[in-house]
Amino acid sequence: xxxxxxxxxxxxxxxxxxxxxxxxxxxxxxxxxxxxxxxxxxxxxxxxxxxxxxxxxxxxxxxxxxxxxxxxxxxxxxxxxxxxxxxxxxxxxxxxxxxxxxxxxxxxxxxxxxxxxxxxxxxxxxxxxxxxxxxxxxxxxxxxxxxxxxxxxxxxxxxxxxxxxxxxxxxxxxxxxxxxxxxxxxxxxxxxxxxxxxxxxxxxxxxxxxxxxxxxxxxxxxxxxxxxxxxxxxxxxxxxxxxxxxxxxxxxxxxxxxxxxxxxxxxxxxxxxxxxxxxxxxxxxxxxxxxxxxxxxxxxxxxxxxxxx
Numbered sequence: 001x002x003x004x005x006x007x008x009x010x011x012x013x014x015x016x017x018x019x020x021x022x023x024x025x026x027x028x029x030x031x032x033x034x035x036x037x038x039x040x041x042x043x044x045x046x047x048x049x050x051x052x053x054x055x056x057x058x059x060x061x062x063x064x065x066x067x068x069x070x071x072x073x074x075x076x077x078x079x080x081x082x083x084x085x086x087x088x089x090x091x092x093x094x095x096x097x098x099x100x101x102x103x104x105x106x107x108x109x110x111x112x113x114x115x116x117x118x119x120x121x122x123x124x125x126x127x128x129x130x131x132x133x134x135x136x137x138x139x140x141x142x143x144x145x146x147x148x149x150x151x152x153x154x155x156x157x158x159x160x161x162x163x164x165x166x167x168x169x170x171x172x173x174x175x176x177x178x179x180x181x182x183x184x185x186x187x188x189x190x191x192x193x194x195x196x197x198x199x200x201x202x203x204x205x206x207x208x209x210x211x212x213x214x215x216x217x218x219x220x221x222x223x224x225x226x227x228x229x230x231x232x233x234x235x236x237x238x239x240x241x242x243x244x245x246x247x248x249x250x251x252x253x254x255x256x257x258x259x260x261x262x263x264x265x266x267x268x269x270x271x272x273x274x275x276x277x278x279x280x281x282x283x284x285x286x287x288x289x290x291x292x293x294x295x296x297x298x299x300x301x302x303x304x305x306x307x308x309x
Contacts, residue, residue, distance in 0.1 A: 004295060005038035008058045012074065014045045017067030018142045025274040027063035033291040034061065049077055059298065060085040062270060066138060070270045071097040086301040088269045092245045096269045099136040099168050102244060109243035112236065112263045114255070115171040121161050124153075130172035135163030146172060173263060175255035178223060180237035181271070181282040182250045183293075184300050184309075187234035188282035192223035219278065221285045225256070233262050240264045247309055248300045251279050 011034070013027020014020050024045070031041045042054050046064060053060065060083050068074055072094040078085045088096065095101050106113040119125055125133075133156040135143025143163040145156035160167050177195075181188035195217040225233065237252035244267060251271035256262045271279045273294075283293040303309035 002037055002295070004034065004298065007039045008042075008054065008056050009034055009039045009061055009298075010042045010044050010053050010057045010059070011061045011063055012044050012046050012051070012069075013063045014047065015064035015066070015068045015074075016046075016048055017065070017069070018138065019064075019066035019069075022272055022274060023063055023065045023069065026065065026272055026277070029273055029290070030061055030063050030294055033294045036291050037295060046074070049073070053081070053083065057083060059083070059302070061294070061298065062087050063273065065268075065270055065272065066142070070268070071137065084302060084305045086297050087248050088246055088250075089304070092247075093269055095244045096246065096250070096267045097137055099134055099266055100166070102266055103168065105243045106240060106264060109239065111240045111243050112261050114173050114263050114265070117169050119167050119169055121165050125169040127169060127171060132170045132172050133157060133160045134168040134170060135160045136166065136168045138163055148172070170265075173255045173257055175257040175263075176223075178233065178254045178256055178262070179278050179282075180234055180252045180254060181279045182237060182241045182246070182252060183283070183288075183296060184247070184249070185238070186286075187238050188279075188288075189222035189285040190225060190230060190233060191278050191282050192220040192225075193278075194218040194220065219281060221281055229262075236262055236264065240267060247304050249279075249297050 011027050011031045013023050015023050027043060031043050034041050044051055044053065060078055062069055062074060062085055064074060070093055072090040075085060075090045075093055079090065095105060100118060103113060103116050115127065117125065117127060125131060130148040133145045133147055143160050145160055147153050147156045177193040179191050179193060233254060237254060240252050241250050246269065251268045253265040254262050255265060273280055280290050280293055300309065
């Protein structure tokens with residue numbers, strides 16, 4: 001018997017945001033894993049703030065990516081209802097979800113991150129090309145546009161401004177794309193992402209949602225990086241995680257240029273846990289099975305909620 005045997009857990013999945021389909025897949029995977037550990041699982045398809053939970057629920061496992069799941073909203077609702085939940089708290093979730101606040105905290109804590117600026121609707125970036133225009137409160141590269149030529153700027157601005165009146169403009173870093181899972185105080189093996197084309201956008205991340213689009217990317221885990229540099233990148237990821245006050249789990253996206261230091265792009269506090277997702281892949285490389293990963297997330301979360309971590 002393990003600690004989850006008989007535990008009444010509600011898996012919150014779906015959500016009203018742009019990552020709903022991915023979240024449904026994550027929630028289904030988490031539910032299967034928790035049932036395999038003996039938990040009594042109820043899957044809840046969340047479409048708004050009026051979702052209902054079983055009266056006897058002991059824990060909510062949040063599997064909602066992006067808006068409503070990672071931005072502190074569902075965390076605030078659960079706290080008001082007195083229900084324990086997985087992942088980071090309200091404030092920490094808000095910090096990590098907002099790319100502008102994240103940048104400010106990275107700078108304050110000496111975490112290397114690409115040059116950046118904030119612009120509002122009607123303004124033009126002051127930095128020279130190439131750069132990336134980002135809606136600051138979206139996930140899974142939604143609202144992200146790489147601008148390499150002047151002719152591309154108007155389209156990027158028009159699309160990104162649909163999501164937010166303030167935009168983050170970030171220096172484009174031609175580099176190897178890395179991601180590092182963090183589980184408590186442990187940095188998992190580094191994954192290198194090699195997209196088939198373009199950059200690691202929504203289609204490349206979740207090819208199973210749209211097979212005809214020809215997405216997908218090659219994952220190399222552990223990344224082929226010298227041991228000393230690997231440790232330095234893992235330490236950078238841990239510092240970024242801690243700079244935002246995170247204590248449970250996350251996935252830190254890092255760029256490794258050919259010349260220069262590795263640099264942190266952003267942090268995901270509820271990273272994908274689907275069949276194509278990176279965090280379970282990194283955990284497996286560290287000898288942690290998918291069910292064990294889910295159990296560890298619960299263990300760390302409850303320690304934070306109880307104030308013992």
